[in-house]
Amino acid sequence: MVSLASLLGRQPVSRAKRSVKAKRATDIFVSPDGSDSNAGTLDAPLASIQVAVDQAEAGDTIYLREGTYTPTENIQITKSGKSSAPYTISNYEGESVLIDGEELPYTPGELDSSIPSSDRGIFHIEADYWVFTGFEIAHGPYAIYADNSNNNVYSNLIVRDNYETGLQIQGESSNNLVENVDSYGNHDPRKNGESADGIGIKEGSGTGNVVRGTRLWNNVDDGLDLWEFKSPVTIEETYSWGNGYNRWDFEPFEGDGNGFKLGGGGDAREKGPAAHVVTNCIAFSNSAGGFVDNSQPGDMKLTRNTAWNNEGTGVDSSSNSWDSGSWSNSSFMSLDSSVLTSARAANGSIVASTFLLPSSGTAIGAYYV
Template sequence: MKLVSVWTVAALLPSCLGAEIYVSPSGSDDATGAIASPLKSIQAAVDLATAGSTIYLREGTYSPTTNIQITKSGSAGSPIVLQAYEGEKVVIDGEEMPGTPAELDASLDNDDRGILHIQDAEYWEFYDLELINGPYGVYSRDASNNHYERIITRDNYESGFQLQGAASNNSVFYLDSYGNRDPRKNGESADGFACKEGEGEGNILRGARLWNNVDDGLDLWEFKSAVTIEDTISWGNGVNRWDFSPFEGDGNGFKLGGGGDGEIGPANHIITNCIAFENSKDGFTDNSQTGDFTLTRNTASNNAAVGFKFASAVATLNDNIAAANGEKPTSLSADQISEGNSWDGSESWTDSSFISVDTTLVQGSRAASGLIEASDFLLPKSGEAIGATTHWS
């Protein structure tokens, strides 16, 4: 999805249809919102925006004391866009918001969740934003048809990025989500990316990197519909870097479901060209979720427990690699369909099976497009077309 075109508006108030609205940390909410007279408050710009508006955030750090509530909608042909202006670096710091952090075992009101709190809102696009120290970074509830691209969610006090409830046709491209933790739960729930407690269709996560989060890299807890996950890397999750006691973090790379009795419904997730390494539990697990999963050309390497663990879903696994995981390569029930994977042959896969196991190769900066630099990381020395590659298209 590309950025929408810019509508030029001369000498008109920013509340007009299709306006460009500018915001700056040095602006004023008594200003007009024009480029030479920017607003100060992101919320003020959101309140003014209508279908077709583009809100440009100028460079700097924004420190709102309450979260940014997005509860209106654009339209399919005229979305509302919130983005950094022309490559400028924009950071939204939620440290002064309620719940940063909430006390141990405290509840966090729904309305306080997220630096960006998006609820019952459709046809928004978000680009090039860094969200830090918030009560969640992005929290979207019962919101569909929204697009997020080149977003960073780091060091938040709950999950970095969460879709919850009724959610359809949301696309999240090139997300970096790391260092998120939840002191109020001693690590039980802060994931890099989570899609939880709901259902919908057409949701896609592409090109994400999810690392060093206190719980799981990716968590689809009690989400009953298909999610498509492509070109995503999850590593270093579930490690107690914050000295929580008792520590409750899980640490799966890709937790593809789970929940209580009656809350687990069939979900036909599709996972392609993804990598899980050095997580404190499993690489890929259905976590008791039911449904028909398809996993093609993924790699699980050096996770503390199992590379691929599927017992409740019926997974079709083709051309995947499990190497050097702590307990065993796989734990698969008889219902799973496995063909052409590393464990289907006689060879034992180890670190020496790859051209490179240098993890720094996937930790560099992204290109302007959002792509990471392609490398030989975890490519088989044999040249087989098997496992994941960082040569993203």
């Protein structure tokens, strides 16, 4: 019998040879002092993150060297990696990296203006299997805007002082992990504070999305907003405080100020039942509610959470601070919230403290892990 290989004039390749010839993951380096005519190596880095993204293939890591990046066009992420070979964008060996979007359009947008979808986010993501870790993003029209994107990881990031929500995931989006992210000071002059949240997972659906170990504070609207997201989101070890106050002198002021807004929508059809799970979270000193369902009719489960000193709080709930007795300042071991903005532990977790732990030692409310 004549083989297909012989008809094509070449010999079969053994499995061993195939594995040797397989492409290995590549490191691509970018630096504020680099050049896009460089090879993208450690010694000859590129200058543009977008050029690195365009050159990368699934499994590659794009390393950002220390310094400030000031793109004039947002970074478009439109090609997907694989479960076995995700793309990664990371700082290099712990170096301090800031991506500053002040030179982008809509920073900020005019009052009552609309931001075109493609201009939303310093990182605009419509792709799967990407990892973003280890850097800071500020002054963008959103820091990260992910639409119809799945299986992405956002970890150990700082998203601050953006002119819209710090990190927003929407559309048909599943299995995304937001872990050890700090989001603060985000505000939207174009809407007088109506929509800039710390983190938003909204206006869409998709299972398996998780928010864990995040800190959300002093955002103009809500800390975490799940507006019109119709699938369950899991939220763990997340702290939300000081949201919804008019620190930017907007007139009229439109910020809401909930610590955790767990859905809701314009009418009953838009609300959609979503059985969100919220565990071991703290909401305090927000201008509105700590944990609010916002008329979202899902069978939500809230366990071991603490709400304290919010302007108002309203779901299967158990072992939360509001499920047992009355509380006063003396009920807690510490009211010093400054520990929450201290440096994170080496593994990225929030450092344990006695803040808002019951003086009695009762196993109720949030605890530190």
